[in-house]
Amino acid sequence: MATEEVNKPPSLPPYPEMIFAAIAGLNESNGSNKSAISxxxxxxxxxxxxGHATLLAHHLNKLKESGELVMVKNNYMRPNPNSPPRRGRGRPPKPKIPLPAGAVVSPARPRGRPPKPKDPATVAAAAEVGPVPPRPRGRPPKMARPAGAGPVKTGSGRPRGRPPKNKTPFAVVGFD
Known part of the structure; x- marks a missing residue:
């Protein structure tokens, strides 16, 4: 038990503190790169x-995403307190106009196409007839022809396929 306490290395400060101390200690005008900080x-x-290199990279990324560090040309530096905050990618949201006191907000419009208005007369007639069975899937079957209906006429009366080419008769030329 006592040997574990003796062999234990002195505690290190958190990585963000060490990173800020390194950037302040290096004091470079363009910022400090990762290898110099390390x-x-x-x-x-x-x-x-x-795992020092992995921990350092992880904490540098976290500090960069939170805005405590700014990365310029592969160099990390503290942001200028007078500079405007950096915004994320994409179009900024529109500013919301505050509503006057006592105004009632209507609910959001639902997505999709609105349903057709129901006519009370058609609703009442449909209720009297009863529910209509749904149509089956696929192509409907051919209707049976009544007996004695005559010959089957197909199409418009023309034969199928491409019509034959008109051949002009040749005049017989004789030699005398």
Missing amino acids: KYIESSYGDLPA
């Missing part, structure tokens, strides 16, 4: 965990 942390704090 070297500064290694030289200042000495005994680092085995």
Whole structure:
């Protein structure tokens, strides 16, 4: 038990604190790149965990996404407090106009095509007839022809296919 406490390395500050200290310590005008920050942390704090490079990259990304660090040309720097906040990708949302006090907000319109208006006369007639069975799927069957209806006439009276080409008769030329 006592040997574990003796062999335990001194506790390190959190990674964001070490990153901010490295950027302030390097004090470069264009910001500091990841390798320079890593070297500064290694030289200042000495005994680092085995996954130092992975932890550093993770915390740099988190700080960049939260806006505490700004990345310019592969260099990390603290944002200028006077600069406007950076907005995300895409079109910014429209500003919402506040409603006057006591105004009633109508519910949002539902998606899709609105239903057809129901006429009371057709609704009452449909209720008297009863429910209509749904049509079956697919093509409807051919209707049976009554007996003695005569010959079957197909189409418009022309034969099927391409019509034959008109051949002009040749005049017989004789030699005398």
